[in-house]
Amino acid sequence: MATPSENLAASLEVLKSLQEDGNVAIRANHLSRTHRERLAKNGFIREVVKGWYIPANPDEVPGESTAWYTTFWAFCADYLDERFGQEWCLSPEQSLTLWTGDWTVPKQLLVRSPKGGNKPLALPYGTSIFDVRLELPPAADMQVNNGLRAFNLPAGLIATSPTHFAAQPIVMRAALAAINDASDVLGRLLDGGHSTIAGRLAGAFRNIGRDSMANSIAETMRTAGYTVNETDPFKGIPHAALGARETSPYVNRVTMMWQRMREDVLAHFPAPAKKRPTKTAYLKHVEEVYVTDAYNSLSIEGYRVNTALIERIHSGEWNADTIEADRNHKDALAARGYWQAFQRVKQSVGRVLDGENAGEVAHRDHGAWYRELFGPSITAGLLRPSDLAGYRNGPIYIRRSMHVPPNRDAVRELMPAFFDLLENEPEPAVRVVLGHFIFVYIHPYYDGNGRIGRFLMNVMLASGGYPWTVVPVKGRDDYMAALEKASVEGDIIPFTQHLGNLLKA
Numbered sequence: 226m227a228t229p230s231e232n233l234a235a236s237l238e239v240l241k242s243l244q245e246d247g248n249v250a251i252r253a254n255h256l257s258r259t260h261r262e263r264l265a266k267n268g269f270i271r272e273v274v275k276g277w278y279i280p281a282n283p284d285e286v287p288g289e290s291t292a293w294y295t296t297f298w299a300f301c302a303d304y305l306d307e308r309f310g311q312e313w314c315l316s317p318e319q320s321l322t323l324w325t326g327d328w329t330v331p332k333q334l335l336v337r338s339p340k341g342g343n344k345p346l347a348l349p350y351g352t353s354i355f356d357v358r359l360e361l362p363p364a365a366d367m368q369v370n371n372g373l374r375a376f377n378l379p380a381g382l383i384a385t386s387p388t389h390f391a392a393q394p395i396v397m398r399a400a401l402a403a404i405n406d407a408s409d410v411l412g413r414l415l416d417g418g419h420s421t422i423a424g425r426l427a428g429a430f431r432n433i434g435r436d437s438m439a440n441s442i443a444e445t446m447r448t449a450g451y452t453v454n455e456t457d458p459f460k461g462i463p464h465a466a467l468g469a470r471e472t473s474p475y476v477n478r479v480t481m482m483w484q485r486m487r488e489d490v491l492a493h494f495p496a497p498a499k500k501r502p503t504k505t506a507y508l509k510h511v512e513e514v515y516v517t518d519a520y521n522s523l524s525i526e527g528y529r530v531n532t533a534l535i536e537r538i539h540s541g542e543w544n545a546d547t548i549e550a551d552r553n554h555k556d557a558l559a560a561r562g563y564w565q566a567f568q569r570v571k572q573s574v575g576r577v578l579d580g581e582n583a584g585e586v587a588h589r590d591h592g593a594w595y596r597e598l599f600g601p602s603i604t605a606g607l608l609r610p611s612d613l614a615g616y617r618n619g620p621i622y623i624r625r626s627m628h629v630p631p632n633r634d635a636v637r638e639l640m641p642a643f644f645d646l647l648e649n650e651p652e653p654a655v656r657v658v659l660g661h662f663i664f665v666y667i668h669p670y671y672d673g674n675g676r677i678g679r680f681l682m683n684v685m686l687a688s689g690g691y692p693w694t695v696v697p698v699k700g701r702d703d704y705m706a707a708l709e710k711a712s713v714e715g716d717i718i719p720f721t722q723h724l725g726n727l728l729k730a
Contacts, residue, residue, distance in 0.1 A: 265278070395478055407445070
């Protein structure tokens with residue numbers, strides 16, 4: 226007779242086979258009742274709605290949302306395919322959100338299908354799918370995006386509600402800027418006789434500085450006999466300054482986020498002190514605050530460290546024998562890495578205090594901070610040397626967050642653009658807040674993003690004469706909630722105020 230562990234192993238083999246076949250949404254009939262109950266009891270699958278499951282981590286605590294947020298899009302694709310076959314697609318508004326690189330988990334996913342039931346399906350953590358009974362667009366107007374049937378970019382711009390431009394200006398401007406030529410939308414406008422929509426799109430393109438595209442749409446429609454009255458659907462929202470040749474939706478999105486958020490930062494972050502300390506005094510304070518900074522920054526990331534461990538590393542009690550003894554002690558390795566990275570960051574701060582451009586210093590040095598942060602784990606054999614090669618080359622998810630960081634290709638577009646923004650930003654307060662926020666929003670590394678984001682914040686603080694500031698672990702929940710609000714809702718004010726209050730403490 227098989228042992229309980231052998232029975233569980235057999236059930237896990239079945240689950241593994243389903244996952245290898247690409248199944249994320251697992252129907253009850255995909256598993257025998259015995260396998261299903263055994264896997265659910267041991268925490269390897271979790272019920273989403275009656276008869277539908279997702280794979281889960283048995284170590285997750287009850288109420289943990291990470292498994293759901295990381296599988297949301299794949300679950301929805303599998304579920305909708307199973308329910309509607311190929312007769313469904315996302316709404317044009319949701320389609321454009323995805324095409325512009327925003328994979329934040331929505332509270333409600335709006336879907337079109339001729340078989341739709343016109344009612345919501347409740348999903349975990351306050352999310353839902355609402356399937357509306359509507360005809361699908363022509364096949365030529367649809368495109369699959371990571372398993373999700375969606376309006377393609379030109380068709381989505383034409384079909385989107387007029388009010389959505391003003392409601393979601395960053396999404397809509399990024400979508401408009403991703404159009405390479407007016408002909409991408411003109412054919413559909415002409416075939417459908419969409420003179421009103423043509424006037425709206427012409428005004429929208431002019432709003433983002435694409436005058437030639439706006440003129441081409443209006444003049445071509447008029448030549449074809451249509452009356453076109455150009456209107457700006459962004460209604461009072463200031464024009465966006467986008468590069469004329471930049472079509473990356475990711476870069477345009479972050480650029481517009483920066484432009485919009487900087488005003489809120491300036492309104493809610495303390496002004497720099499008029500009298501600044503000397504370089505010697507400033508660096509002396511940085512050295513004095515090291516133990517407190519290391520303890521809090523590492524603790525925020527879940528490492529279990531204490532001041533005794535940090536002091537041991539700080540005093541130089543670290544050699545080959547110590548490394549070997551700590552081979553499986555990730556907390557000690559993380560503490561040693563933090564000390565090494567801190568020394569490099571302190572050098573960066575010194576160059577900023579000498580008058581170098583803080584953005585240029587961070588651009589040049591942040592790779593070295595990252596390598597020092599994880600160097601001890603390489604020495605101990607816990608990571609491969611290739612893990613220090615550079616930015617991540619795959620997807621990543623943030624625990625308990627509805628924000629999904631950009632894909633690997635987008636990271637390589639975004640990081641140079643991010644540092645351009647940082648280097649050209651004249652206000653130190655904006656460099657401090659948006660430097661930290663946008664870095665962790667992009668999440669360029671598999672690990673260490675929070676620690677490097679706080680290092681980056683402190684280098685930018687030095688550029689404005691602000692003191693090195695510790696983000697305390699006791700305020701972790703508020704800190705993470707403020708980051709989440711900025712990432713998911715685009716509201717930077719709580720994060721700005723949180724950092725500003727730390728300066729006043």
